[in-house]
Structure formats: structure tokens, C-alpha cells
Amino acid sequence: MKQQGIDDLSNACEKTDDGVKWKQLEHKGPYFAPLYEPLPDDVKFYYDGKPMKLNVATEEIATFYAKMLDHEYTTKEIFQNNFFYDWRKEMTSEERKKIKHLEKCDFKEMHKYFVDKNEARKALPKEEKQKLKEEADKIQEEYGYCILDGHREKIGNFKTEPPGLFRGRGDHPKMGMLKKRIMPEDVIINCSKDSQTPEPPSGHKWKEVRCDNTVTWLASWTENIQNSIKYIMLNPSSKLKGEKDWQKYEVARRLKGVVNKIRSQYRADWKSREMKKRQRSVALYFIDKLALRAGNEKEEGETADTVGCCSLRVEHIKLHPELDGQEHVVEFDFLGKDSIRYYNKVPVEKPVFKNLQLFMENKDPGDDLFDRLNTTVLNKHLQDLMDGLTAKVFRTYNASITLQEQLKALTDAEDNVAAKLLSYNRANRAVAILCNHQRATPKSFEKSMQNLQAKIDAKKEQLGEAQMELKRAKADLKAKKDSLLAEGKQLLKLNVQATDKEENKQIALGTSKLNYLDPRISVAWCKKFGVPIEKIYNKTQREKFAWAIDMADEDFEF
DNA sequence: GGAAGGACTTGCGAGCACTCTT
DNA sequence: AAGAGTGCTCGCAAGTCCTTCC
Incomplete structure (x- = not known):
């Protein structure tokens, strides 16, 4: 393994503000998803009962759907509509003229082809399987590691995500949309100046090569579904990630020292004259007692409808002055991260209960429970209570x-x-x-x-x-x-x-x-x-x- | 000051690999 | 040797929180 650059770091990037700040970062760039292999001629797509030869790009997208045929996703209307809309966008104009209804598309032969192929792969003799494994190991060896400040470190995800149909969790409005293939031209490479810049695949160029030692990623690209950035980063076993993990727990241990003070403070705030403070103190009580997540606002229609503490709505809680022999019971029922249901009946202290009644007065089910509060406000307050304190630290x-x-x-x-x-x-x-x-x-x-x-x-x-x-x-x-x-x-x-x-x-x-x-x-x-x-x-x-x-x-x- | 962008952590499930049983 | 059952890895979506921009 090449150890270039360990001794000579004079040429390394310099940035002076706080942050990660490595001196040397060298890697091979991402490993790209394999290119599409067209179907054999005898595997046909039928439209309205008649075989139809698709253009390669159109066919590729059709295979994404065909592969998922026995998945529940493909029975959902939103999934079907999103897929069909995106698929048609990529068709040639002749194809688009012909293919007008998804119900008339018959992917069954294509589906069977992939099922068979999968079974054939599983039935491969041992030696063949061994060979495939060795090839995978070679790729891992070549692309799966980087050198960071003289240490060889394992990379977490060194492959670009393959194209396919987006599968959200829960009731996601974008399920079925086409996730496009990532090309070298989409990828930004981050590495040190003195290091060997990774080679793009032949005939291609990187979008950009930069040297930013204030961040920890090796490569990034923007995905087309949410328009968010995806990163290639180090494995959790790396020194860099380990140090961050350690820091995280040290912050949590500092909270241990001040948590009693914070608790008496938010109890006092339950009686504040300011509505904003009351909401903040009740929310913090939930975050502390129930380990709820902060609950950032989300853009409506872009993601599944899920909430955390600050984004709870009136419809997500029920107040029971008495329930099963207990007083002041709050019944929570909402979808949290990954659309996992949170259901809990919790007896709370009386002032909390009274405050909740107050917050819910004259509101509709769809209104925010904490209308004067959001995560920015809450975290600003927490920061004042302890350096580095945010809502997630309580968890x-x-x-x-x-x-x-x-x-x-x-x-x-x-x-x-x-x-x-x-x-x-x-x-x-x-x-x-x-x-x-x-x-x-x-x-x-x-x-x-x-x-x-x-x-x-x-x-x-x-x-x-x-x-x-x-x-x-x-x-x-x-x-x-x-x-x-x-x-x-x-x-x-x-x-x-x-x-x-x-x-x-x-x-x-x-x-x-x-x-x-x-x-x-x-x-x-x-x-x-x-x-x-x-x-x-x-x-x-x-x-x-x-x-x-x-x-x-x-x-x-x- | 608030929206958008960016970086990083957290989260579940699918599918693979390995083990244990028959 | 094969098949079932389980544990582990990986993929990638979905959060949090900070920074930047206007």
C-alpha cells in the first residue's frame, strides 16, 4: 500500500477555523454502480397485449418496476402514478404516444427473467460463488479504504447508489419516482491537494475536485428525489468517527451534572406568564421524560407526515383527567421517524396537564400543539443552559x-x-x-x-x-x-x-x-x-x- | 430572522452469510 | 448435503442541527 504524503505534509490544505481539519486525505473515489445490460431479445414487454421493443433507456426504467412486481409498493396508487409519470418523461416521443396507461403494460416476462436469474445465481456451484466473492473483495480492497493523516481507514459506503425507483417509508408522496443514475459528472471529490487525485472512469470527468479539510466526506453528489446531498464517509470503526462518538457521550455526561437544575427550571417555567416559556418547558419535559425527538418542521407534501416533540399537533394527544385509576393521563398517538407509531399513555404532573389543556383551547385537530415553539427556539434555550446542549442530547x-x-x-x-x-x-x-x-x-x-x-x-x-x-x-x-x-x-x-x-x-x-x-x-x-x-x-x-x-x-x- | 443548503447521525428492513440441525 | 433458522451487513431513507445567504 502506498504511503505517500505521510512524511511530506507541507503541501497540505490549511484552514484555521475549528472543525475536523485533517491534513491528508487520499482515496480512489466512489465505485460506480454497474451499467445497464439490455434484456435478451426473447424477454418481451407487452403493451395492450402486443409485444413492443423498448428503447434501451425506457427499457431500463421498466426493469426497475418489473423487478418490484411482487412487492406491495407496486399496488399503491401513488407509487404507480409517480413511476408512470417519470417513466413517460424518459420515453422517446413515439413511445410516449403509444404508452398511455400503466394498466396496459405487461412486465410479467421481464419479472420472470429476473426471478430466474436470481435463482440461477443462488444455484451457482461453490467455486463460481467463491470467484464472485473474490472479485467483490478485490473491489472492497481497492475502493473501500482511504488514507487519512497517514492511517489507512475503512470507508463506510464507497459505492454510488444504483438507479431505481424511490421507496420511501410510510405514506411517502414521492414513492415510485425515478432515482437517476449517478455519473462521475455529478460527483464532487474531496481530497488533499498533495494526494493523488482519484481517476474518473475513462471518458468521464468529475463535477469538481476540491480540498475542504473542514468536512469529513470523501465524495458527494446531489440526488434527484429530495434534492439533497449524499456523501461517502468513513466507517464507524475509523478514528475520526470514534472520536466524534466519544465526544457525543462526553456532552451527555456533562448534562448529567446540570440535569437537576434544568429540571427544576422547567418545572418553574410551567407557571410562567409567558406562553412561549410554558410551551417550551412542557415540550422539554416530554423530551426529558419520554425521550421524544426534537421534531423539526418538514415541508408539506415532500415527505411522509411524521412528527416529533415540537411539531406535535393537537390531534396527536388526548387528555384524560382520569384513566384506569390514574390522574392526568396524556395519551400519545403519532407517527415518528420512519413512520413508526408512538403510542403511550403517560400520567403527567398536574401543571403539565393544565398547560396542555390551555395549549389546546380553541384549536383544530390539525393545529400545532406548541404554536409558539420550534426546534430552533428550543435549542437556543438549551444552548444557554449548557454549552453544546441540544434536544437530542437528552435522548x-x-x-x-x-x-x-x-x-x-x-x-x-x-x-x-x-x-x-x-x-x-x-x-x-x-x-x-x-x-x-x-x-x-x-x-x-x-x-x-x-x-x-x-x-x-x-x-x-x-x-x-x-x-x-x-x-x-x-x-x-x-x-x-x-x-x-x-x-x-x-x-x-x-x-x-x-x-x-x-x-x-x-x-x-x-x-x-x-x-x-x-x-x-x-x-x-x-x-x-x-x-x-x-x-x-x-x-x-x-x-x-x-x-x-x-x-x-x-x-x-x- | 427565516428559508435553504449542508453535514452529519440515527433508523429500519432486506438479503446475504454463516451455523446448526436433520 | 441440504435446508432451516438466525445474526450480521449493507443500503439508503429520514432525522437533527449548524451554516449560509438574503
Whole structure:
């Protein structure tokens, strides 16, 4: 591997303001999605029952739709309309004259072609598969790494996104629109001046090559659906990302020091004469207590209708003066990030309840609950309370502190490793529930639960038998006792497994583990209770959290 | 001061790869 | 050896929050 530029950095970019500021960045540029291969002649598209040869560009877009035929997306009207509208834009004028209705388009042959092709690929002999893997590894090796200030670092996403049909989440108004192919002419390269500038594919040029050491991306382009910029950045295992991660948790730890003061302050503000302050203090209470997201405004009609705290509308909450024997209950029901439903019934303190009644007076269901508040206002206030404080820090703080407290409460030093891990998972789960990290119940859940139960029943029987035998055979006592003990232990372990699985049915632990829980808490816990770190972090996670594994000893306190 | 643009983190699900069972 | 089940990686959408521009 070339190590050019490590010793000679005299030519490197200089920028003096704060920020990332690397001295050397060298890479190969993005790896481009493979070009379109036209369909064989015998795979036909039919319009109105008659075969029709499409122009290559038109055909390519048709294949995007054909590939998705058995996906639910293609049954949705918005998806169909958006696709058809964009498809027609790319047709030749003759094609456009002919193809006027999507219902008359028959993609079935094309669809079958791709299904078959996919199966053929899966059925490939081992050696062929091995060869394909080696080719992929070669590409990874060549394009998947960069050199940043003398260190070889893994890149997160070194490939451009392939063209296709946009799939939004939830009720997205743009679903089905055509995502265009990214060409070198769309791509901005960022690298140091002294480094070897990456070569664009032959016959092509980059949109721009720049040297901006205040940012961390290697390449970028603007996508055509939302007109937003996409970036090629480093892998979480990189030093740069690790340092940022560490910083994030340090900010959250600083919040720990002032959170009591902030809480008494927002409680006081519930009685403020200013409406703006009251709204701010109630919103902050939600963000703190319920770990809600900030809730930026969104452009209407451009994205799915989802909300966070500051963008909650009257229709998203119901007030119950009394519910199930509890007073002042707020019932939340709204779609949050990724159109995941947030549903929760929460007893709140009386002033909060009274304030909410006030905020909702004379408003329609579609009106903003906090009409005098937005995330900019809220974050400005938070910044005054603590340097670096923003709404999202509360999520990080409350997630991490909850893990630490739960681990303390649930872990029994006398337990075996399996039981300790159940405790760990339960603590992790408490956080995931707080942050509303959900998942669809896995498809094989019922079945695999039954299998596990069958195993447990079998083990119980074995245990019973061993007990009987022990009674019968007084001789050979030691061996029988041991086998009894072993069976008992296995049963316990299976029961633990089953409990864990059941409790985890609809909860996703990954997001909190990766993004909200200070890894030093987990590392310290492992060290303190003699649990190998591999039991809670897999290889990738250990790479991402290398900084924490290095740093934390068993008495680390968040 | 507010809209638009930009950079970066967070989030879920699909599909692949690996393991375990039969 | 094959098939099922599970864990892990990757893709890329969708957030947050800061900066820039008028």
C-alpha cells in the first residue's frame, strides 16, 4: 500500500477555523454502480397485449418496476402514478404516444427473467460463488479504504447508489419516482491537494475536485428525489468517527451534572406568564421524560407526515383527567421517524396537564400543539443552559443513564454468564422501549418459539428421568448426581433463552446499542462481572467501540 | 430572522452469510 | 448435503442541527 504524503505534509490544505481539519486525505473515489445490460431479445414487454421493443433507456426504467412486481409498493396508487409519470418523461416521443396507461403494460416476462436469474445465481456451484466473492473483495480492497493523516481507514459506503425507483417509508408522496443514475459528472471529490487525485472512469470527468479539510466526506453528489446531498464517509470503526462518538457521550455526561437544575427550571417555567416559556418547558419535559425527538418542521407534501416533540399537533394527544385509576393521563398517538407509531399513555404532573389543556383551547385537530415553539427556539434555550446542549442530547443521556441504572439493579454477581446476559439484554430493552425502537415481529417467531418450548419440555422430561434413576440406583451415586445437575443447568439456560426471546418479540435493541448507549458502561459491566466482551458486542461493534474498550475500566461511571 | 443548503447521525428492513440441525 | 433458522451487513431513507445567504 502506498504511503505517500505521510512524511511530506507541507503541501497540505490549511484552514484555521475549528472543525475536523485533517491534513491528508487520499482515496480512489466512489465505485460506480454497474451499467445497464439490455434484456435478451426473447424477454418481451407487452403493451395492450402486443409485444413492443423498448428503447434501451425506457427499457431500463421498466426493469426497475418489473423487478418490484411482487412487492406491495407496486399496488399503491401513488407509487404507480409517480413511476408512470417519470417513466413517460424518459420515453422517446413515439413511445410516449403509444404508452398511455400503466394498466396496459405487461412486465410479467421481464419479472420472470429476473426471478430466474436470481435463482440461477443462488444455484451457482461453490467455486463460481467463491470467484464472485473474490472479485467483490478485490473491489472492497481497492475502493473501500482511504488514507487519512497517514492511517489507512475503512470507508463506510464507497459505492454510488444504483438507479431505481424511490421507496420511501410510510405514506411517502414521492414513492415510485425515478432515482437517476449517478455519473462521475455529478460527483464532487474531496481530497488533499498533495494526494493523488482519484481517476474518473475513462471518458468521464468529475463535477469538481476540491480540498475542504473542514468536512469529513470523501465524495458527494446531489440526488434527484429530495434534492439533497449524499456523501461517502468513513466507517464507524475509523478514528475520526470514534472520536466524534466519544465526544457525543462526553456532552451527555456533562448534562448529567446540570440535569437537576434544568429540571427544576422547567418545572418553574410551567407557571410562567409567558406562553412561549410554558410551551417550551412542557415540550422539554416530554423530551426529558419520554425521550421524544426534537421534531423539526418538514415541508408539506415532500415527505411522509411524521412528527416529533415540537411539531406535535393537537390531534396527536388526548387528555384524560382520569384513566384506569390514574390522574392526568396524556395519551400519545403519532407517527415518528420512519413512520413508526408512538403510542403511550403517560400520567403527567398536574401543571403539565393544565398547560396542555390551555395549549389546546380553541384549536383544530390539525393545529400545532406548541404554536409558539420550534426546534430552533428550543435549542437556543438549551444552548444557554449548557454549552453544546441540544434536544437530542437528552435522548443520549437518558438512554445511557437508564442502562447504567438498570444494569446495577438487575445484575446479580452470583449468576452464571447466561443469566447475566439476560440481565444485560433486559437493561438494553428498557432503553429500547424508552426510545421506542420497534421492529416487526420476525416472520419465524411463532415457529421458533415453539421449537424452543419443545426443547424445554424434552429437557424437563430428561431431568425427571435422571431424578428417577438417581432414586433407583443408589450405587454409582456420584455420576447420576452429576448428570442430574447438568440437565438442570441446561434447562435453566433454555428457560432464560425463551424468556429473552419472548420479551424481545417487537423490540429492536440494535439502534440503542449502536447510537445511544455509552459503550464504556457496557465495557465496565463486562469487566466487573467477568462477562467476555464478545458476548455483548460482535466483531463490527467491537471495532466501532474500540475506543471505549481501550478506555474504560471496571469502575467507569457514566 | 427565516428559508435553504449542508453535514452529519440515527433508523429500519432486506438479503446475504454463516451455523446448526436433520 | 441440504435446508432451516438466525445474526450480521449493507443500503439508503429520514432525522437533527449548524451554516449560509438574503
